[in-house]
Amino acid sequence: MAHKTILVLLLLTLSTTTITTTTVHPLDPLTPDEITTVRSVISSSTPNASFHYVGLFEPDKPSVLAFVSPAPTPPPPHPRRAFAIIRADLASREIVVDLTNHSIISNVVYDGHGFPTITPAEDAEACELPMKYGPFVESVRERGLEMGDVVCSPMSVGWFGEGRGRRRRVSKLQFYYKGGTVNVYARPVEGVTVTVDLDRMVVVDFRDRVVVPVPKAEGTDYRSTEEEEEERRGEEIPGPGSRGISIEGHVVRWANWDFHVSFDARAGLVLSLASVADPERDESRLVLYKGHVSELFVPYMDPSEEWYYRTYLDAGEWGFGVSALPLKPGADCPARARFMDGFYARRDGMPVRVEKVFCVFQRYAGDVSWRHTEILIPGRVIREVRPEVSLVVRSVATVGNYDYIVDYEFMQSGTIKVQVGLTGILEVKASEHTHTNQISQDIHGTLIAENTIATYHDHFITYYLDLDIDGRRNSFVKAKMKTVRPGGDNNDGSSPRKSYWTIERETVKTEVEGMVSMSPAEPSELMLVNPNKKTRMGNVVGYRLIPKSAPAISLLSDDDYPQIRAGWTKNQVWVTAYDPSQRWAGGMYADQSQGDDNLVAWSRRNRSIENTDIVLWYTVGFHHIPCQEDFPVMPTLNGGFELRQTNFFERNILLKTPLPSIESDSCLSCRQSHNIITG
């Protein structure tokens, strides 16, 4: 009943679609036709396959770089291949399909821990089961609730030390009540848990542990009234536009930047080959080979039966791309933004189109890219100011209750700003309490409304950042700030100062040394550099990492199961040797993973990361103590970081980079005012 219908409404299922691009870029995502091909090739040998992931099997880096290099000879043709993860006969299989020859290149069973992403179709089917399951129906009736108003939310179950024998794909269903509101997450039916085996699609466990009042519907709706809707109708919100943005296929060009944008079912928005023009060299220089959200870790802090296991790895368990939903022009993005679609495979292998899954727009927010007023020269005042105009690429993923707004902002200075915005609905617990003065013990959250506890939790958003600073061979450098005394420890009086800080530059040799837990007391500038390229002054070219929110780490104990699965969240920064198979911090099979194939496990190999192809992983973290203002829907809370040019260029390139032209963005209202002016 539940999700299937929705998907049909929300997403258009396609059998034939063609994207009009002259040349297929080696990193272009699979077309609907290609997804269909994958399905038919795999189905011919495995008729009952359930498709958990279908995406591009990327050509290796040298081929991709050859394709985009400005070499005069035409690049070699790159094979189009797909990578699929399917479930069949209770096993997970990894299959590589040749899309040209319609053949299977490899087909292997995955026998390790963990399972592939859960598909929306499985969620929907699982949610149908309790509606016909006697004990559940009885529980609903005993609570005096209407069965027709009960909705179901499937939750991943995590891993809590279960041995190999108990390994099966299950989902725990929790229930909400839509009576009187669309804000279903605000009305939990607390205390009932239905566990479903997703492969066999049967109920395997049922618990009705405790009865708690369902929070009231009143005050939970977040929709506009009809009058408010009416007021806004026809009023186009002006704002930044898209003049100067060129999009050919999946390649975006704007001002001094060009990059490739791709959709992936697991990662969502994938940026590749981001290069910035160097006005002195008259060439485009590579900065970021690939960047995307790799994993999210969202542990809740309530140890009770219905809550202890809520320790989500959202990207691996559900797919951050599958969770990306269409953007609303004029609200999610400026009305005049450019929009792009995405495609992924349904459980049955058929392609699904997500319309307007990305937007691209030029931003002028009234800010200043650089300025100076000089009054030192007698008789003159020099005032030079340049407005900041940038390009934003955005996607929004709604993972159940939470909405994540993922932004990449390209600055003309060479900087890439990465921001994630948290909004949506809190995951709340029903409670008997209607006032804090009734509370005598830890409720593991904030009483944000009557009978409604918003549970403490964290969000850790981990980015995969395969920076290739001016080429593949890079090093990770920590410029550690160290306090020293002039003239040494004895302070020889050579300076009236008793201290200053200077830099100890450490080129990190191996992965274990590359883990960084940031601390204000021991600051370092963290850089990815190309040790083989220097500026004319002799400085090594690089980019540095600058947090734009307070660095955070997980507070769970090291022996706790969710922490074992998401161990990398104890440091903000990891640097690993490039391995194209290591893109998912929580492992390829994150659902019920056991921490043996994640960023921590790979790093234990302690590979060399000096002057080689390396990957930077940065985790933006939030500890969330909810407050009443997060109810019934949460105002966006932003965090992020920037990657900033550091001796990458010879100088500030803004001086030689023309400012893009900025159009006005609401000619609707402009025309009106024009009409008023001219009568």
Next chain:
Amino acid sequence: MAHKTILVLLLLTLSTTTITTTTVHPLDPLTPDEITTVRSVISSSTPNASFHYVGLFEPDKPSVLAFVSPAPTPPPPHPRRAFAIIRADLASREIVVDLTNHSIISNVVYDGHGFPTITPAEDAEACELPMKYGPFVESVRERGLEMGDVVCSPMSVGWFGEGRGRRRRVSKLQFYYKGGTVNVYARPVEGVTVTVDLDRMVVVDFRDRVVVPVPKAEGTDYRSTEEEEEERRGEEIPGPGSRGISIEGHVVRWANWDFHVSFDARAGLVLSLASVADPERDESRLVLYKGHVSELFVPYMDPSEEWYYRTYLDAGEWGFGVSALPLKPGADCPARARFMDGFYARRDGMPVRVEKVFCVFQRYAGDVSWRHTEILIPGRVIREVRPEVSLVVRSVATVGNYDYIVDYEFMQSGTIKVQVGLTGILEVKASEHTHTNQISQDIHGTLIAENTIATYHDHFITYYLDLDIDGRRNSFVKAKMKTVRPGGDNNDGSSPRKSYWTIERETVKTEVEGMVSMSPAEPSELMLVNPNKKTRMGNVVGYRLIPKSAPAISLLSDDDYPQIRAGWTKNQVWVTAYDPSQRWAGGMYADQSQGDDNLVAWSRRNRSIENTDIVLWYTVGFHHIPCQEDFPVMPTLNGGFELRQTNFFERNILLKTPLPSIESDSCLSCRQSHNIITG
């Protein structure tokens, strides 16, 4: 020669000006007439006074609150008084002037350490001295430089343990060379230091220690070429506008916010009485009684003779308001922003107008204030998204080489975002080096261009935040996140989880406990709450502090003199008992201060800060390792924090707060496209 001329060009000197306001607000800054009154009243008794500060002597808080309270009885008339700091007969005096009676209320000599701000006129006069000083003229000639191209930059001298006997107001002059460029800071004449007694206006010391090549002019100019200028001419940059902003006198009203904006010679932009409408209570509720930049600490990390003392307290030594210069519409702020002027007293007491010293504009940057897509309800897709529209108040202070962009952004959610942007010109040291391979010892900076070392340094921007959350009596609460084991330390197996975090809420009793050094390993949510006001749920109303850049602390040793003066930079957060005389973190007399009258010294009294009027101090810090891209002018680097409603409201007020209407912001280009469309 130098600065006097400039000031005449840049700033209009006024003898008569009236501001058209119906009622004088008790926090309105002094009018030019009032400044003139202060001058004439003080000059009548002290004819040779040098005016170092003239500003409003604020009525006490209860009077101000009575004025703005919606009580039906008319508020009592508030006296208009001015506070002045003058120098006369080698002494600093604090004088309170009654502006109604034109009389002196009090007049006391200040006998403590430190001196008042250095005036631009003193800087200009001091800079004339070396030009006629034989040994200096000889040094310039010996370097083969043209005297007419030498420009002078006066530097505050700090304090390095000198005893009381050596207390005199001096400034150290450093020199730059404008030959061939307007970027004078890029061309230091290294090695020469002229020390001037500012009271007696004589050279008291001269050193020519070392001769170093002056860096070349080539590549240092940051101005547009004539062609580039021409290209931009006539192209109005569109962007956010000012529809819906009401400014009456100094009171700004926009959407659900109202506040008072004032100019102060020391602080620059001062926000007062910021209140936000509560849609449930149909009243405006006070959040911030007063907020402004209190002090900047900018220590450089080179212990050599010409550099060791560069440990600026910019606001106290020069005046952050005096350093604020006119904003350029269409560049510093959107063309359609609203602009406000400021006035301060010159050294001779005459009022100086700074045109367009603030701007106020409505921002829509394409962002989302909240959103959610709900697919859990069978057969329906609910997608609600609201664009983020906010109000920005901006000022830019240029303290010599650096430009600080100071923004306060009011969000409709109730949040105030505070951002500081660093741009301008680096303070560089001339060097023999033209390539890093010539460097064999610590050069205390980065070789950013030939013969040019940009010295390592810090920026600590300390904000005075007299939050009065829903009233004057507030408390400071740390919600400390603590990891606990379910069932206690022995983990009784009641939960499969082995850990979670919960909150230990500590209401801070005294100032010493109120100091916070942030650490990712021991996170706390830091809140100012009103313990006397609760939500209907029983939560204490409050606002919390959220850093928007990595928290930083000073790395200087505790026994180093600059650190003694700016000791508060070892913590990011301080909370003090409200005392209207304690607004300047570095002390009222910051020039050559000795740390005995600063935020640290006041806090040592360890006053109670529980349920009383308290002040939050937050320091945004940057460790700056310069890079080549910071040359010849630095792309803006932002940092800041936000003050976010936390159980202040009963719920997310965005749902009940109408979105402001957003105009289109460039009807110039709109009209053009309209014309094209209609032929």
